[in-house]
Amino acid sequence: MADLQYGIACSHVPLIGVGADQNREDDPYFAPIFAGFDWTRQWIMKPENRPDAVILVFNDHASAFSQEIIPTFAIGCADEFQPADEGWGPRPVPVVKNHPELAWHVAENLIMDDFDMTIVNDMPVDHGLTVPLTVMFNKPDSWPCRVVPLMVNVVTYPVPSGERCWKLGESIRRAVDGFNEDLNVQIWGTGGMSHQLQGPRAGLINAEWDRKFLDDMTEDTDRLRKIPHIEYLRETGSEGIEMVMWLVMRGALDPQVKELHRHYHVPASNTALGHIVLENVQ
Ligand code: DHB
Ligand code: FE
Numbered sequence: 001m002a003d004l005q006y007g008i009a010c011s012h013v014p015l016i017g018v019g020a021d022q023n024r025e026d027d028p029y030f031a032p033i034f035a036g037f038d039w040t041r042q043w044i045m046k047p048e049n050r051p052d053a054v055i056l057v058f059n060d061h062a063s064a065f066s067q068e069i070i071p072t073f074a075i076g077c078a079d080e081f082q083p084a085d086e087g088w089g090p091r092p093v094p095v096v097k098n099h100p101e102l103a104w105h106v107a108e109n110l111i112m113d114d115f116d117m118t119i120v121n122d123m124p125v126d127h128g129l130t131v132p133l134t135v136m137f138n139k140p141d142s143w144p145c146r147v148v149p150l151m152v153n154v155v156t157y158p159v160p161s162g163e164r165c166w167k168l169g170e171s172i173r174r175a176v177d178g179f180n181e182d183l184n185v186q187i188w189g190t191g192g193m194s195h196q197l198q199g200p201r202a203g204l205i206n207a208e209w210d211r212k213f214l215d216d217m218t219e220d221t222d223r224l225r226k227i228p229h230i231e232y233l234r235e236t237g238s239e240g241i242e243m244v245m246w247l248v249m250r251g252a253l254d255p256q257v258k259e260l261h262r263h264y265h266v267p268a269s270n271t272a273l274g275h276i277v278l279e280n281v282q
Contacts, residue, residue, distance in 0.1 A: 001177065001178075001179065001180060001181075001182065002102070002176050002177065002179035002180075002181060002182070002183040002184075002185050003182075003183070003184055003185065004173060004176045004177070004185045004186070004187060004252060004253075004280075005184075005186075005279060005280050006049070006051075006186045006187075006260075006277065006278065006279055006280075007186065007187050007188070007189070007249040007250060007252060007253045007257070007277075007278045008040070008136070008186060008187075008188045008189075008249070008275075008276070008277050008278070009188065009189045009190065009192075009217075009246040009249055009250075009274065009275065009276050009278075010037075010132050010135055010136075010188070010190055010273075010274070010275040010276075011131075011190070011191065011192055011193060011268065011271055011272075011273045011274055011275065012058065012127050012128045012129075012131040012132055012190045012191055012242075013127075013131065013268045013269045013271045013273060014086070014127040014131060014269070015268060015269035016030075016033060016034075016131050016134070016135060016268060016269075016273075017091055017093075017127055017130060017131045017134055019033070019034070020034075020134045020135075020138075020139065021091055021092055021093075032265055033265055033268050033273060034135075036263025036264075036265055036273075036275060037135045037136070037263065037275065039261045039263075039277075040135075040136060040261055040275070040277055041135075041136065041137070041138060043260070043261070043277070044136055044137070045137075045144070050144065050145065050184070051145045051184050051185060051186040052099075052145060052146060052183045052184045052185065053099040053102055053145055053146040053147070053148060053183055053184075053185050053186075054145055054146070054147050054148070054185070054186045054187070054188055055106065055148045055150055055172060055176070055185065055186070055187045055188070055252075056129055056132065056133075056147050056148065056149055056150065056188045056190070057150045057152060057187065057188060057189045057190060057245045057248045057249060058125075058128035058129040058132070058149065058150070058151060058152070058190045058191070058245065059128045059151060059152050059153065059154045059155060059190075059191055059242060059245065060123075060125075060126060060128060060151050060153075060155070061086075061126050061127070061128060061155065062155065063084035063085075063086055063124055063125075063126035064084065064120070064122075064123040064124050064125070064126070064151075065151075065153075067156070070153055070155075070156050071118035071120070071151065071153060072118075072152070072153050072159075072160055073110075073115060073116075073117050073118065073150070073151070073152055073153075073160070073168060074117065074118040074119070074120045074123070074150070074151040075103060075106060075107045075110070075117050075118070075119060075120070075148065075149070075150050075151075076098060076103060076120050076121070076123050076148065076149035076150070076151070077098070077100055077103045077104055077107060077119050077120070077121060078098060078100070078120075078121040078122065078123070079097070079098055079100055080095050080096060080097050080098060081095070081096040081098065081123055081124065081125045081129075081147075081149060082095055082096075082124050082125070083095070083096075083124065083125060083126075083130055084124035084125055084126040085124070086126050086127065090124075091127075091130055093130050093133065093134065093139075094140065094141065094142045094143050095142075096125055096129065096130075096133070096143060096147045096149065097142070097143065097146055097147065098146060098147060098148060098149070099146035099147075099148055099183075101181070102146070102148055102176075102179055102181075102183065102185070103148045105175060105178075105179050106148065106150075106172060106175045106176070106179075107119055108175075109171070109174065109175035109178065110168070110171050110172065110175060113171045113174070113175075115168055115171055120151070123149065123151070125149060128190060128191065129147075129149055129190070131190075132188055132190045133147070135275070136188075150172075150248070152165065152244070152245050152248065154191065154241050154242050154244060154245065157229075159229070159241060159244070160244065161228075161229070161244070162224065162225050162226070162227050162228075162244045162247045163225045163226065165244045165245065165247040165248045165251065166221075166224075166225040166247045166248070166250065166251035167251060168248050168251065169187070169247065169248040169249060169250060169251025169252035169253075170251045170252065172187065172248070172251075172252045173187075173251070173252040173253070176252075187248075187249045187252045187253075188249060189245045189246035189247070189248055189249030189250070190242075190245055190246075191239075191242025191243065191245050191246070192210075192236075192239075192240060192242045192243035192245075192246060192271075192272075192274055193210040193213065193236065193240065193243060193264075193271070193272040193273070193274035194206040194207075194209060194210050194235070194236035194237050194240045194271075194272045195236070195237050195239045195240060195270050195271035195272060196237025196238045196239055196240070196270070197237075197238070197239055197270055198238070199238070201237060201238075202270065203270055204236075204237040205237075205266055205267060205271075205272045206235050206236055206237075206240075206272070207264070207266055207272060209235045209236055210236070210264065210272050210274055211264065213243065213246075213274075214262060214264065214274060214276055217246070217250055217257070217259070217276055217278060218257055218258070218259050218278070221250060221255075224247060224250070225247060225251075229241065232244075239271075249278075250278070253278055253280055254280040254281060254282075256280075256281040257278040257279060257280055257281055258278065258279045258281050259276060259277070259278060260277040260278065260279050261275075261276070261277040262275065262276050262277075263275040263276075
């Protein structure tokens with residue numbers, strides 16, 4: 001049977017992708033950003049940890065979707081997904097290969113569990129998905145695992161609540177546990193942490209709030225799942241709402257988890273960079 005033991009969260013700041021694509025990891029600006037991923041890059045390629053498939057929870061930034069169609073939750077079921085052109089041409093990263101049988105199984109189970117998923121086959125994937133792959137896996141010729149893209153709308157209000165995202169994670173876990181193939185599956189939640197990219201509060205970062213959020217991934221998840229949108233907006237800036245995607249990841253793990261690794265760095269571009277690796281406690 002499929003097994004889900006680990007959850008990872010990380011920011012998806014596009015500038016980090018630029019730093020990697022231009023081989024600037026050792027620049028003074030980028031060095032401390034990439035250094036915090038060294039631990040995970042080594043850990044994740046050990047045979048016992050390397051995922052066969054990742055359910056990668058991310059948000060599209062008007063690359064695949066536009067104001068014409070805005071799914072709240074979408075799951076990619078096609079064989080593969082191309083890197084999106086975000087204005088400077090697509091990033092020079094490998095095509096993203098899905099595990100279509102797992103994707104369809106998860107889609108079916110979520111829908112039968114009353115989550116009205118949108119099924120997408122044509123979805124160019126932007127920095128929300130490709131930057132997390134880069135920070136975890138660096139620059140391979142092909143990504144070392146299959147990726148099931150699971151898209152959450154956090155761009156156009158109304159966006160789903162943290163509680164709804166948590167429950168989606170619980171449902172994903174039930175689906176994975178029922179998948180009849182020996183598969184090491186990880187779930188990743190991406191985006192955040194505090195950041196605001198426009199308006200009078202552009203550049204807002206709230207390190208104290210972010211650190212408490214990281215602490216409570218292990219210590220007080222009841223608090224995290226109840227955080228209302230207005231608190232994300234007020235305390236973490238307009239784009240801090242991306243952190244509800246971390247709750248999809250956390251909801252898919254066991255009630256008790258252990259923190260294996262954490263990285264927090266301010267700033268990366270306009271964003272507080274956060275990263276955490278969590279393991280189920282048996
Ligand atoms: C930045 C962060 C994001 O999450 C994003 O989607 C775009 C830009 C930034 O900090 O530059
Ligand atoms: Fe973003």
